[in-house]
Each structure stands twice: as C-alpha cells, then as structure tokens.
Amino acid sequence: MPGSRTVTVAAAQMGPVQRSDDRSAVVARLVDLLHEAHRRGAELVVYPELALTTFFPRWFVEDITAADHWYERSMPNAATQPLFDEARRLGVGFCLGYALLGEDGRRWNVQTLVERDGSIVATYRKTHIPGHEHHEPDRPFQHAERYYFEPSPDGFGVWPAFGGRVGMMICNDRRWPESYRVMGLQGVELILCGYNTPIHYVPDPSQDILQGFHNALVMQAGAYQNGTWVVGVAKGGVEEGVDSLGQSMIVAPSGQIVAQALTTDDEVIVATCDLDWCTRYTGTLFDFDRYRRPEVYGRITSQRGVILS
Numbered sequence: 001m002p003g004s005r006t007v008t009v010a011a012a013q014m015g016p017v018q019r020s021d022d023r024s025a026v027v028a029r030l031v032d033l034l035h036e037a038h039r040r041g042a043e044l045v046v047y048p049e050l051a052l053t054t055f056f057p058r059w060f061v062e063d064i065t066a067a068d069h070w071y072e073r074s075m076p077n078a079a080t081q082p083l084f085d086e087a088r089r090l091g092v093g094f095c096l097g098y099a100l101l102g103e104d105g106r107r108w109n110v111q112t113l114v115e116r117d118g119s120i121v122a123t124y125r126k127t128h129i130p131g132h133e134h135h136e137p138d139r140p141f142q143h144a145e146r147y148y149f150e151p152s153p154d155g156f157g158v159w160p161a162f163g164g165r166v167g168m169m170i171c172n173d174r175r176w177p178e179s180y181r182v183m184g185l186q187g188v189e190l191i192l193c194g195y196n197t198p199i200h201y202v203p204d205p206s207q208d209i210l211q212g213f214h215n216a217l218v219m220q221a222g223a224y225q226n227g228t229w230v231v232g233v234a235k236g237g238v239e240e241g242v243d244s245l246g247q248s249m250i251v252a253p254s255g256q257i258v259a260q261a262l263t264t265d266d267e268v269i270v271a272t273c274d275l276d277w278c279t280r281y282t283g284t285l286f287d288f289d290r291y292r293r294p295e296v297y298g299r300i301t302s303q304r305g306v307i308l309s
C-alpha cells in the first residue's frame, strides 16, 4: 500500500548522440523526453551521464584544450536554458549529466539536480573515474576519462529534495558498494545515476556478454543493501560506432526492478516510488545502527588496494 511520501520518477534514456549533433538538437530531444515524462505523471526526470554530447572520452587529443567545446562553462547556459524554462513551466524537476570546465580550468564529470521550481539543489562530481590517462593506440576506441576528468574530492552527498532524501552517482560509481553505503549512512531514499557503458569492455572482452547482468546486479544489490530506490539511466545504442548498453531501470528498495527500458533509443520509463518503503529495509534487516560493525570495517577507509595478510 503506498505511503504518503511518493515521487513519480522518469528515467529518460537516450539513444546515441553523434559527434555532429549540436547542443540545440540534443536539448530539443531532452525537452521531448521531458514532455513524454510529464504526460505520464513524472515529477522528476533523470537523464544520462554526459547527456549533452557524444561520449567524447572515446577520442584522445594531445592538446586537451582542443576538447573544450565538449564542456559546459556554467549551468544553466544559453543552450540548456530552454530545458530549464520548460521544466519549470511544467513543474517538473530533473537531473542532468554533462562535462563541466570550471573557471579555474579544472574538468569534472557532473550531474546537476534541479527542483520542480527550477532551483538548483546540487551539482555532484563523479567520484570513481574509470579508464586510462594516456593515449592507448591499440584499443578499438579510447576510454580516456582519466585524462578528461578529475576524481571528485567531495564524496557522496544526500540532499533534501522531492519530499525525500536524494543522492547522486555517475556511471562507474554504481559498481562500487561504498558509493551506496556512504549515501545509505546519510539516510538516502532515492539515488539518481546516469551512465554510458560500452558493451565491449576492452581490457577483458569475456565481460561483454555480462554487461546487462552486471548493470542490474550492482544496482539491485546497492538498492537492497541500503534500502533505497535507485534510478539508472543509460545513453545506449551505437554512438560513433561504439555499441552501448541501454537497460535503464528503476529499482525498488527490495532490489526488484520495477521498470526497465526495452530499447536502446530515446525512451521514457516511469515508476511511482514510495519513499516510505525504504524503512521496510532500513528499519529491519538493514537497521544500520543496530547491526553494523564499523569497528571491524577499518580497512574500508584506511586502505585502497589489497594487502595480503
């Protein structure tokens, strides 16, 4: 039976964004997805990681300033203002992933959460940056995120928004249990996560066939073990020759998938998330205060790699 605190959330999956697609064309797609989500009752629309551009870390440039045009200098800006305006007019909030180039020249992979009245709740900077720092010419495509983005020093926050407690993470963050747990320890009820996941994992192609399984595995486990809703949103399909996973999903605190995308294209899925449902898990099996043993978890924060004992 639904509780009193519900939020209807849309995962606005996107198909590919090609290199030649300009911001205004992409923003028009985002507005179309917003309209579809609004028609279906959504109060919050979650877009993918790096939603405004193609996944540009697949190319390496010797001079990083040659990549500056992939980054936003501010948010909102002239290109994204139509999305902000339309969302506020409809009274729908959203979460948008993009690359940010700060005034200090630092580069971040971020998601900005915007409330229904158009106010910015927070901008989260990606914590776990996968891939490589240098050009690897033997790869079929680059994954040079570690060249293009710094890892955030902030960690994972949780903000009061949409009548609940909302956290954010970006793509690779979803594979790490620490991401969810740090938010779980702040009472998170709804985690928003955009992603770009190529099907072909160059360092170990045996994982290719498991991409969908691993995607669901980590988000379902993270949701269940922390008693939270998780919304994972892909940019899928064949983008500049690279086939990427769709399978956007909304996962309940039980770990069950309540909605999942059927295509790898622009597609909206919607679920009404009962935030009070979280306490069924955080108040029982995962009553952290009662059952956790932080005194024996010291290695989690004091150590990075494996130390053989």
Ligand code: CDV
Pocket: 049, 130, 131, 170, 171, 172, 173, 175, 195, 196, 197, 198
């Ligand atoms: N954009 C990402 O962070 N992608 C990563 C890599 C490893 C493919 C991911 O975890 O999906």
